[in-house]
Amino acid sequence: MSRANRLALLTRHGKAAVLGGVAEALGLELQLIDDFDTDSLGTFTLERPRLGSQFDAALAKAKLACELSGCRWGLGSEGSFGPDPYLAQAPWGVELLVLHDAQTDSQVHAVAQGPALAYRQASVSSLDAAIAFATEIGFPAQGFIIGRADEPWFDKEARELAQLRQRAEQALLHGELWLETDMRAHRNPSRMAMIAQAGQVLAQRLHERCPRCEARGWAPVGLISGARCDCCGHATSAARAQRLQCAVCRHEEEKPLRETVPAARCELCNP
Ligand SMILES: [Zn+2]
Ligand SMILES: [Zn+2]
Structure with missing residues (x-):
């Protein structure tokens, strides 16, 4: 198959397993680029801070995938985590996928979001507390990160409790030990599930x-307010229609939701 028929994906984190449907929707073959260190683009553990918006980050990965592979199509994935948008009390995850078409220089994107089930941090002062943290997050299926990047016991690759024990003993001699869940997709099953969900939305789109x-990717891009009050007729801030837009020619149409x-x-x- 020629490069024009391939969709390139930069990943070291096993995302290909859940994104095959996107390539299928385009009638393309997925081409993995796994010899590029995507962590150099920014990591969750602040070893290298990410710059720009989540969309910019995902688009940069998609464009890079095109450049490195020579493929017409590239797919970029980027997650973000923070407090939930309603009460700001629960951890919340947003997974964004951006599909870049290098030929038309256009993008189609999709988002999945919801509670981030495995987004936790703790500062512990005993070995028991460290082991309790590991058990609660579902280690070893869910990975975790021991210490901070500049500490000698920093470890992102622990797969067994014995490794935690050894690192924790070393760290606790110096004070508290920082622990956090690993947010890399291959070490975070609930995140992988949300990426899969974004992939389904993108394939549908x-x-x-x-x-x-x-062109493909005719999709809702926003809501139009102005639904009328059924009592006084005032144009409210509630949505009356969806705005659909073409990713290539920018043609727009409204799809009425409610009067x-x-x-x-x-x-x-x-x-
Ligand atoms: Zn009214
Ligand atoms: Zn169009």
Whole structure:
């Protein structure tokens, strides 16, 4: 198969196993580039901070995949973690996939998000507490990182409790030990599941074609407010339509969602 028929993916973290559906939706073959260290683009453990937005980071990986492979299509994946957007109390994960078409210089993206089930950090002062942390997060299926990058006991590759024991004993002589879950996809099963979900959304999106130029990736890009209050007729901030846009020619259309909303959603009737 020629390079025009391949979708390149930079990964050392086993994401290919869950992203085959994206290539399939395009009728392409997935080509892995696993000899490039994606950690050099920024890591979760702050050894190298990431620059720019999550979209920029995913797009940079997708473009790099095209450049390194000579493929027309490249796929970039980037996750972010923080407090949930509702109450800011639970850890929240956002997985973004960006598909780059080097020929038309256009992108189609998809997002999956939800509670980040394995996003935890702890500072422990005893060996028992360190082992309890490992057990609670589901080690060894879920990986974890021992210490901080500049500490001599720093270890991202522990696979057995014996390794934790040894590192912890060393670290605890100097004070508390920092532990955190490994957010790299191959060491974080719940994150991998969310990347798979983003892959399904992207594959679905690639099946939809632009009504004007027929490019793939005709997709919702936002909401249009202005649904009318069913009591007073005021145009509320609630969405009345979805905005769909072509990733290639930028053609846009509106898809109506609802004409009216209950007065409870109205800023005038229910301020
Ligand atoms: Zn179009
Ligand atoms: Zn009203």
